Amino acid sequence: MIFAESANWLVVVVIVSVSISLLLLLVIFSHRINQLWQEKRLLAGIEQLLPHFEGFILGQLEPKEFMELALHNRPAAHHLTLRYLGMLKGRTKHQILELAEGIGFVSHAVKNASSFSWKRREIAAMELGVYGHAGAVEVLQKLVGDRCSEVRHTALRSMSLLDSSLAFGALIELLERPTQIDVARIMEIVREINNPNIEVLNQKLLDSSLPQLTRLFLIDLVGEWGEYRVTSTLHTLTKDDNMEIVIRSIKSMGRIGSEASIPHLIGLIDHEKWEVRAQVIRAIATFEYMEALQLIANCLTDRAYWVRRAAAEVLVALGPEGERWLQPDQLPDDPFARDIAHYVLFRRGLTMEAADLPQGPGPQPGGLQTEQS
Amino acid sequence: MEFNVLIVDEDELLLRLMKLKLEQSGFPVETATDGEVALQQIQGNMPDLVITELMLPRLDGFQLMRELNKLHGELPARFIVISFRNGPDDRLMALNLGAFDFVPKPLSLYELTARAKLACANIRQGGEV
Numbered sequence: 127m128i129f130a131e132s133a134n135w136l137v138v139v140v141i142v143s144v145s146i147s148l149l150l151l152l153v154i155f156s157h158r159i160n161q162l163w164q165e166k167r168l169l170a171g172i173e174q175l176l177p178h179f180e181g182f183i184l185g186q187l188e189p190k191e192f193m194e195l196a197l198h199n200r201p202a203a204h205h206l207t208l209r210y211l212g213m214l215k216g217r218t219k220h221q222i223l224e225l226a227e228g229i230g231f232v233s234h235a236v237k238n239a240s241s242f243s244w245k246r247r248e249i250a251a252m253e254l255g256v257y258g259h260a261g262a263v264e265v266l267q268k269l270v271g272d273r274c275s276e277v278r279h280t281a282l283r284s285m286s287l288l289d290s291s292l293a294f295g296a297l298i299e300l301l302e303r304p305t306q307i308d309v310a311r312i313m314e315i316v317r318e319i320n321n322p323n324i325e326v327l328n329q330k331l332l333d334s335s336l337p338q339l340t341r342l343f344l345i346d347l348v349g350e351w352g353e354y355r356v357t358s359t360l361h362t363l364t365k366d367d368n369m370e371i372v373i374r375s376i377k378s379m380g381r382i383g384s385e386a387s388i389p390h391l392i393g394l395i396d397h398e399k400w401e402v403r404a405q406v407i408r409a410i411a412t413f414e415y416m417e418a419l420q421l422i423a424n425c426l427t428d429r430a431y432w433v434r435r436a437a438a439e440v441l442v443a444l445g446p447e448g449e450r451w452l453q454p455d456q457l458p459d460d461p462f463a464r465d466i467a468h469y470v471l472f473r474r475g476l477t478m479e480a481a482d483l484p485q486g487p488g489p490q491p492g493g494l495q496t497e498q499s
Numbered sequence: 500m501e502f503n504v505l506i507v508d509e510d511e512l513l514l515r516l517m518k519l520k521l522e523q524s525g526f527p528v529e530t531a532t533d534g535e536v537a538l539q540q541i542q543g544n545m546p547d548l549v550i551t552e553l554m555l556p557r558l559d560g561f562q563l564m565r566e567l568n569k570l571h572g573e574l575p576a577r578f579i580v581i582s583f584r585n586g587p588d589d590r591l592m593a594l595n596l597g598a599f600d601f602v603p604k605p606l607s608l609y610e611l612t613a614r615a616k617l618a619c620a621n622i623r624q625g626g627e628v
Contacts, residue, residue, distance in 0.1 A: 176512075180519055183608075206512075213513050216607030 171202030179206050182225070183218055189225065196229055204231055211256050223257060232257050239265045244274040251277055255284025263292045270300060270307065278307055286315045291323040298330050301340045313343060317350070328359045334366075342374055349378030357384040364394060364402075373405045380409030388415055395421055400430030407433065411440040416447060423451040426463035434462060438470035502619045504528045505546040507537040507563070508581070509555055517550065520608045521615060534558025538566055546576050548618050550611070552604075553582040553589065564596040573597055577618040581606055 178195050181187035196203035207226050211219060226232055235257065238250035251269045254262035262284075269281035285297050297319075300312050330336060331344055345363065348356045360382075363375040376394065379387040387409075394406045407425055410418045425437035441448035450456060452467040504526045508514045511532060518528045529546065531537040534555040541549065553560035560580060567574055574597040582589065585603035593601050599618050602611055 176515075180516060183516065184519055184523055209512055210516075213510065213605050214608065215605040216609060218608050219605070 168201050168205060171199045172205060175199050175202045175206065179203075179210075183210070183221065189221075189228075193225065193228055196225070200229070203229060207231060208253065208256055211258075223259070226257055227259075232259050232262075236262070236265055239269055244272075244277055247272060247274065247277045248280050251281040251284050255280075255287040258288050260288070260290045260292065263288060263290065263296055266293075267296050279311070282307055282312065282315055286319050289321065291326045294319070294323040295326045295330070298326070298340070298344070301343065302337055316343075317347060322351070322353070324353075324355045327353070328356055331356060331359050331363065338368065338370070341371060345371065345374045345378050349374075349381035352382050354382050354384040357382060357386050361387070361390050364390070369399060369401060372399075373401055376402065376405045376409050380412040383413060385413070388413060388418070392418065392421060395425070400428070400433050403428065403430065403433045404436040407436045407440050411444060414444065419444070419448060419451060422448075423456070423458075426451075426466060427458050427460045431466075434466040435470065438466045442470055442474050501525075501527060502547040502622065503544075504548045504550065504615065505531065505537065505540055505576075507531045507534070507549065507551040507555060507560075509533065509552065516608065517611065520612060524612050524616070526615065532556075534560065534563045538563055541567065541576065542570075547622055548577045548579065548615060550579045550581060550615065553580060553584045553593070561592060561596065564593070564598065568597060577622060579611075579614055579618060581611070 175195065178187060178192055182189065182192040207222055207229075210222050211226070214222070231253070235250045235253040238246045239254070241247055241250070247269060251266060254266055266281045266285045266288075269277055270285070272278050272281065282297075282300075285293050297312070297316055300307070301309060301316070327344070327348065331341065331348070333341075345360070348360070357379065360375045360379050364372050366372055366375070376391065379391065391406050391410050394402060395410075397403050397406065403425065407422055410422065419441070422437050422440055426434055428434050428437065438452060441451050449471075452471055454464075457463050457467055504521055506514060506517050506521070506528060507530070508517070509532055514530050514532065518530055521528050526548075529540060529544070531540050532555075535557045537549070537551065537555070538558060540546075551560045551563065555563070558566070560582065564574060564578060578593075578598040579600045579602060580593040580598045581602045581604055583604045585601070590601045599621065600614050602614055
């Protein structure tokens with residue numbers, strides 16, 4: 127009796143399990159079929175719309191006429207719009223963007239940015255970057271603070287694609303306020319920007335209310351980019367109260383290599399701080415400005431060891447023309463200058479005659495008190 | 500005088516568009532989607548101008564130019580390189596290999612056409628490639 131009852135239960139359980147499995151399989155299968163059908167439909171749509179899209183881009187088809195065709199084939203038009211926008215620029219891109227706005231793709235992406243589904247929000251963030259619409263900055267700023275990490279990172283990347291002063295400013299501001307995105311990642315994205323907005327960049331560089339780390343990052347960045355359009359701003363920064371800002375600005379001036387900086391750097395060679403003088407010497411050397419060799423050689427008698435050393439190292443690095451200034455006949459009659467010249471030449475595997483080495487304690491370099499270094 | 504153009508790019512959508520745009524400007528255009536096919540096409544029917552992407556399957560843009568330099572001692576046609584790989588090193592390498600011009604992607608179709616015309620004017624002025 128008990129056995130018969132158990133067998134009945136077992137049969138019921140098996141039937142229910144098999145039914146559920148079959149139902150699940152059916153759902154998965156129908157989903158896949160639907161996907162394949164959608165893909166097939168999209169491909170057919172693309173094939174149908176492509177010649178018209180090309181005609182529109184090449185000016186053979188009136189925008190109005192094409193818009194009507196695109197409205198009847200929205201998925202294909204959407205797909206092609208995104209593809210073309212990613213590979214084109216200039217007048218053609220502008221033309222396609224107008225179309226995207228006209229059909230409502232941009233507003234659709236803005237709407238999707240507040241969707242419940244994170245995947246939709248991520249796609250919206252990606253699309254807004256591709257469209258490069260100025261109004262997208264605010265939406266993307268919100269998405270950078272999204273609860274989903276994929277959305278945050280896509281929004282950040284998209285912000286770097288927007289060619290607007292607003293987007294660039296917003297991206298820099300992200301460095302200043304805590305977000306869930308790693309600051310190093312934000313820096314990486316900013317570093318990759320091809321065409322930074324100079325007005326915003328100059329403004330941010332001079333903004334003393336910004337945290338020091340952000341300002342230092344921007345100063346280094348303009349040097350890395352070789353951004354000569356901020357040269358005069360860097361000149362202004364050399365008057366800053368913060369020594370680190372002054373030194374990094376000088377370094378970036380050297381990396382940028384704008385000749386307009388040479389007189390400014392020469393003017394700083396007598397700066398009261400040894401750190402600045404040493405950096406000025408290194409920056410001048412990057413210009414390979416031979417007329418400045420005498421000025422650098424004069425620094426061999428500087429009152430600070432690191433300035434003398436920077437001068438000697440720079441002269442060696444400049445090759446035979448610079449090394450000439452470290453030879454006994456050219457060196458000033460100063461034991462400290464001779465000592466540093468010998469030391470640097472020795473380190474580089476070059477030599478100076480032993481007779482020219484300083485003998486015993488001599489006068490203070492440059493006849494001045496040695497600076498604490 | 501007509502100048503034959505060969506465009507090499509893996510992206511068929513962009514390839515079609517560039518072909519149509521250049522044909523609209525009066526250039527007879529051939530296309531290839533990978534480096535090896537492009538090499539065969541160049542060897543078989545020497546074009547006057549080659550517009551090539553650097554990132555190509557089987558034989559990339561740099562390899563294509565190196566092969567042609569090896570075979571002919573120099574590039575046998577004017578080369579305009581178009582690429583998303585457009586860092587200073589890539590540009591320098593392309594120019595060192597004998598490329599006439601470098602147009603970074605995303606590209607402007609109008610700019611590409613203008614540069615193609617410039618390359619052809621250069622052929623006309625300089626005679627042989």
